[in-house]
Amino acid sequence: MHIFLRHNSDRIALSTGSPNRLSLGYSEDPRAVASRLPRRGADEPKNVLLLGANGYVGMHMLRELLGDARVATVYALVRRKGDKSGEDRIARQLRKYKMELPDTGKLSVLEGSYLEPAMGLDRAAHDELLTEVDVVIDAAGATTHDYPYTRYREEKVLPTLRLAEFCLQERFKTLHVIGSVGSEVYQQRRDFYRNSFFYTGYSRMKWVVKHLTLRANRDGVPIHIYQAPFALGGAPTGFKDPGMEYSFWNMISHMLQLGLIWDSEVTSPIVAGDVLARSVVDNALSDSPRPISYPVTPATTREIAERFDLKLVSWQEFRRELMRQHRFRPGQIDWSKPITSIKRGRQQSKFVRSLFPRSFHTLLSNIHHAAANPTTVRLDTDPPPIDVLVNNARRIRKLGKYLPEEAVAPVAVAATVPAPAPAAEPVAVGAV
Template sequence: MYFDELLGDGSLRPKWPHADALISSECPGLRFDGKYADIVALSNGDPTALRPHIDEQTRRRVAEMPPPRTDTAMVFGANGFLGAHLIGRLTRDSRVETVWAVVRPTEEQTAEERLQRTFDMYSIEVDARKIRIVEGTPTKFRFGLDKERYFELATDVGQVFNCASSTDYTESYVELREDWFISVLRILEFTVVSARKHLTYVGSIGGHLYQRPDDFRRPDSWWYSGYAQMKWVNAALLGWLSVSDTYSVTLCEAPYILGSTELGLDPGRAYSFWRIVEVAIACGAIWDGPGMNYVPVDVICDVMAGNALHSHPLARLLPSNTTGYGHDLYAELLGLDLVSWEEFVERVSVRISPKFAETMLADNIDKLMRLVHKPEAIFPVDHDGSWCDHRRLFELYFRKAELKTLTPVSVE
């Protein structure tokens, strides 16, 4: 599945002849039992293949370092929806003095302009005096920085938040691997250079789709995508490192991240959730199933920042709605019929198009949501869950959403 061809001696020729050298150069502190450990783990559904060995010299060197400092932070994916809100949250924290925002400039806009545009788009309150722009990217060696700047940051940064990721569900793991698996190794190495740092990595509950051996062998689809596979691989690796004494990491497995509890603004159609809502409105019905797991963006930012700045941060977080609910709430708020899954699929086929039903609903979304959106939430012990008022929040979200109108078509 992830190799070019089977050779005559029964061995596999990998797609990336340089990949082992690349891993070694990007993260010399870690070693794996074999080449392409992530590929083996994913192909076999075996996270033990990703169990790393920590270089002894790295272990001894890090053991002599003091704990990560909490007054400085660096955010990768700073210009994204979550990253920009997290920067706002960190700059408003009296314990944090400096936040480095990693942003790439474009031909049209400087890095500062891009970040400010995101702040403005979502009305994010920030203390700009604390922000320092880093024109870089986690997808390049040393984040695209010169050596002097890299080591300067490695000395000064105490907390690292990785909110950067691909959101393209059409690319395979092969296409995402060099950027989004290697970048995690690159960031892990940064956390043990010059000073010890705590890494908070934003994963996805989409990785939970991969549970049985058959799940790893099925063809890619919108749901069983290269993106979800990448999140599974990275979560497996960080799971092993979370029990080490060398790397300080927190895996934050995110459900759908929706707008804040007060403003309710989010990227809208970038999320498959909103596309499903559009379909439901177009056919006048939604199926009788469980509501998705979600978390408002201000809540997840509070959770990540508060946990990272704690003297003993949790190794795993899953911030999501603390009480369950069903699609009957969506039906009531949007004026929709509540029907069975089978009738919902039939309505989509008749009122939109059979082809649309075959593609968008190719996998049974009801079963997938029941599999992934479990009634599970992992918060720090002092977390206040009073924000979880489903009716108030979805009234806010549906009022703020800018949805595309799907025009029903007649089927002869």
């Protein structure tokens, strides 16, 4: 079974702003291939292949899968890095976020990469995956926005097709890809020609993966997409996440420094990592997984204003004041290192403009409306999203000096090892 992009149709789709220009080719009819492959019964525990288990989202997926009674075995595919084994890399990530995994004996760590032929495994190990796995969850991928689409095409778009092929060999498997609700910034052709932090090769790749997945699913390929937002720390990590590595927290930092936030019905797309993992796993293990889910638990600007003691103003007033505060001025030059300081000052000013472009309110509105997708089942969370946001903020040192003394009462941290979950109906919430 071979699946391929026809005639560089992804590049044509990007240049025209039309997902309808995406075209896939198949060596066989995917529905016919799927119909003749063996599959496990609805009531039988499933074997799951998890990619990216050593990532921030991946470790939440791993924890959720190991604690779920519907899962028999979890194969975690992790690249070896130097003298660090796959198990070492997972353990390091767990220590970093003070999170524990259920000791269920279900975990099998394999050292390899989905970017390599046969996933970088020996023939026996690869054959075992082909014949035993029922569900593939792809939580791997780039964590930086710095590269052009061409690079992400080779690292994510084309490998997604190879994973889809893998799912139609030896045994029927469903593929579940973690996308990004940030790709929803592309709604019109002119959006593909904007230039800011949100309109990059990374976002273009996520847009292509979303529409490629939906097209393949309509053609009978068992592939599903999750438009995830910023995954913040939840109770299992003591409300700790990657912190200032996120553009989200950089934006919150600028709001706190200004003491301002814009008044809008448009929400901020966030979700706790454990809530995201639970929504993905529930859908992936269901008998009829939804083709697309938006696991977002949004927070409003009014909630943020109230909890952080910020003044609500119009978007125009907020951006005007932000640009005034971050305009590069001669007084900022360090005359002992004039060239370096000028370069640094201009870069900082450019970064702030990129984080809050003129079109920012429009792109947030695009994400807000996409995440309100009526086909997505909502999930009530405890604690509420705004409490998750504020509890995370209080654990980020750089934000501490700007926070009000009692931004939020501490939320009790639940036990980090969940009880095995019973079989349940699929649940998902709206997701950047």
